[in-house]
Amino acid sequence: MALPRGAKQRAPIVMERLAESYPDAECALVHRNPYELLTATILSAQSTDVLVNKVTPALFDRYPTPGDLAGANPDELEMLIHSTGFFHAKAKSLLGMAMALEDRFEGEVPTALEDLVTLPGVGRKTGNVVRSVAFGLPGLPVDTHVGRLARRLRLTREEDPVKAEMDLNRLVDREDRGTFSLRLIQHGRLVCVARKPRCDACTMADICPSATVTPVAA
DNA sequence: ATCCCGAGGG
DNA sequence: CCCTCTGGAT
Numbered sequence: 001m002a003l004p005r006g007a008k009q010r011a012p013i014v015m016e017r018l019a020e021s022y023p024d025a026e027c028a029l030v031h032r033n034p035y036e037l038l039t040a041t042i043l044s045a046q047s048t049d050v051l052v053n054k055v056t057p058a059l060f061d062r063y064p065t066p067g068d069l070a071g072a073n074p075d076e077l078e079m080l081i082h083s084t085g086f087f088h089a090k091a092k093s094l095l096g097m098a099m100a101l102e103d104r105f106e107g108e109v110p111t112a113l114e115d116l117v118t119l120p121g122v123g124r125k126t127g128n129v130v131r132s133v134a135f136g137l138p139g140l141p142v143d144t145h146v147g148r149l150a151r152r153l154r155l156t157r158e159e160d161p162v163k164a165e166m167d168l169n170r171l172v173d174r175e176d177r178g179t180f181s182l183r184l185i186q187h188g189r190l191v192c193v194a195r196k197p198r199c200d201a202c203t204m205a206d207i208c209p210s211a212t213v214t215p216v217a218a
Numbered sequence: 219a220t221c222c223c224g225a226g227g228g
Numbered sequence: 229c230c231c232t233c234t235g236g237a238t
Contacts, residue, residue, distance in 0.1 A: 029223075045224035051236065052223090085235040086224090093225080123225050143223035161224085185223060194221060195238085221238085228231080 003167055004154045010207055011171040014153055017203045018183040025182040027133045030056060034109035034134040035066055035101075041129045042093055042121040047084040055081055066107050069098035093121025111135050124162055132178030140168050140177035145188030152192060152210040 028049040031037035039059070043052045059080050063069040069077075078091045097119045101107055109130065110116055116127035128139035142150070142161040146168075150156045156167035172180050191198050197212075205211040 027223085041223075042225090044222085046222060046234075047224095048222050048237075050222095083235065085222090086233050087235080089225080089233055121225065125224060129223070141223070144221080145223065181223090188223095219238100222236090224233105226232090228229100 003170065004157055006209075007155050007167075007171060010153060011155055013207055014155070014204060015172070015176065015180060018180070018187060021203055022183045022186045025179065025186045027129070027182060028185075029053065031134075032060075034130060036060055037134045038097070038109050038119075038122070038126070038130050039069070039094060041126045042097065043081055043084045043090055045090070045121075045126075046086060051084050055084055063098075066098045066101040066109075069094060070102050072098075090121065096120030097122065109134070111137060113139070124165065128165075128181075132181065136178070138174035138177050139181075140165055140172065141181045142168070143185065144194075145185045146181055148194060149184045149188050149192050152197070152208060153204065154209045 027037070029037060029040040029044060030053045031040050036056070040052050040056050043055070062080065063072055072095060074091055074095065077094065078087045081087050081090055081094070084090065100119050101109065105115070111131065113124070113127045113131060116122050116130055117124060125141050125143055128141040131137045132139035132141065142165045147159070147161050147164050150164055150168060151159075155171055156164045158164040158167060169177070191202050199205050199208070199211045202208065202211065
């Protein structure tokens, strides 16, 4: 409910330091249009961008448009996306997503979050990715990295990504949300990693309530 | 054993 | 709120 103590003061400093470290952070999912980004983002659930980027070239070659994907053979689709995990559920989502685009959105990816989340396999996180990256609209995707870093930096206490997003929306201006998310993700992959954060190499260690200074040696 | 740009269903 | 779906990397 309430923001953590000091969150309002920390937030602008965090954004400033991130901007210095990652001036041009980009979306790591390879894509050429909103349809490809939507597809790649659905596949990225509990998977890595590297794995997803490995399967999408063949996938987009086989199904260049939502219409092609809507008519895909389910077994062939599952084979193409198998290595990203959850292949059965993801194939079902992709088929349903493509069919929904065809018969409810004239084959185009919608830009409104309320429309995006009605698509099979699209939740708030995926919807916000498509909004901010493909369309340049306000959106703050909270994935595992963003959630973890926001908690460590104590910009939120919420474990639930939807609640964390609400907290972060209070701390970040609309036009900065997409970039903020991308920069946090970059920092989460390179420095503030899940298992053993490299606080010694972190530019925000001085203001991070979770920073631990690892002793040199004993 | 834990984590990765989660979503859907109960 | 909880559980399940799934494979690859570390």
